[in-house]
Amino acid sequence: MKVSDLEALGYTRETKKEMEDYEIKAGYTGDLLSDVMANAPSDSVLITIQAHKNTIAVATLAGIRAILVCNKRAIPSDMIEAAEDNDVALFKTAETQFEASAKVAKMMG
């Protein structure tokens, strides 16, 4: 699937900057940044509730293309800025990590 397919699943895009519509090959669900850093595959979407700037740092280092923030967590503006600066697409949803993971996994097939 592509990054833009996350919108098709009903998720709200928080980053407004034009970015390349990367291919997403995998997904990873987790809130512990060390765990994400060590185990998230590259070219992936991260499903998490960690809505702050440090998540973007980890995503950039691990090659994560998109982040989906679950559970209606408020996204601070400095997180959106950091995401745009580093070309990481940022989305939000009211769904839980479990629901979102199931939907994204289904779309990936």
Add this chain to the structure above:
Amino acid sequence: MGSVNNLLFVNDSHEVILESIYTVRVKEAMNSNPMHVAPEDTMRTAKNIMKENGLSGLPVVDGARLAGILSLYDIMACYDNGSMDDKVSKYMSRDVILLEEDMPISFAINYFNKFKFRRFPVINKNKELTGMITARDLTAAMLNNINKQLQKYDKLNMRLSDPDPADIRSDTVIYRQFIVHKYDFENAGKVTSEIKKILKERGIKQSIIRRVSIAAYELEINLVVHSDGGVLIFQLLPDAIMIKTQDKGPGIPDLEKALTDGFSTASEWIRSQGFGAGMGLPNVKRVSNDFQISSDITGTEVKIKINLGNEEDESK
């Protein structure tokens, strides 16, 4: 120094200032036991307290928990549309921007820049009001801390900015030294990004870059979360990558525990940010070909090596 490249620092502001921004907690700067009213108090009571104490904002406390905040605007709205016998709960704002007492004051500075309010309520982890903080409180706490820091600054600065010649191998291709500050969550990960960039430019294999990134990130975060600040030294050698971190304390009381998966001494606030899961050092060890750690009360030193050679031969 021959092959040593220019030293690159993460942040060029004066160390003492940065140190106080990241090490002083909101708790130490705030005004404890602030004046407050209850939701069922009258607006007249609130107005009198604000007038007598020269306050432009008053927290509203229900039991011990913060229920809202009352501003001069709310008092004015009451004058215009209601009666001073009305209850505070009718006018107070329930949408309160607040600080937690364990946060470093860098957060408070950020809030004063971001929001127009002149004071913020401070809560503890049970969501109970424990203080109020103004810009004046912040300045006072910082000056106080800077004074203390200055006394020991000269010695520490020397130790951090002079590379130890014994650390630099004669065949070093690239040498970089980065200073990392305690509680500098704003910049956490920037050193690792810089290292990743260097390796990418050099055409290092993706799988090696990932291992180096994991090790560098965990070591960098350890300096931010657990140390009193320190330095991260990166060296690219013809056959390997070496990373060394050295901090100013306080040291690891039990090294064996620190190397155990899941063991962590991080505070609740740090854990809520997704750190402190007890995976840091074990992760570093797992991706390194060589791992050495030593620690006492003057500081901790970690040295790791990741070989550039054929990965299949190596323990992962």
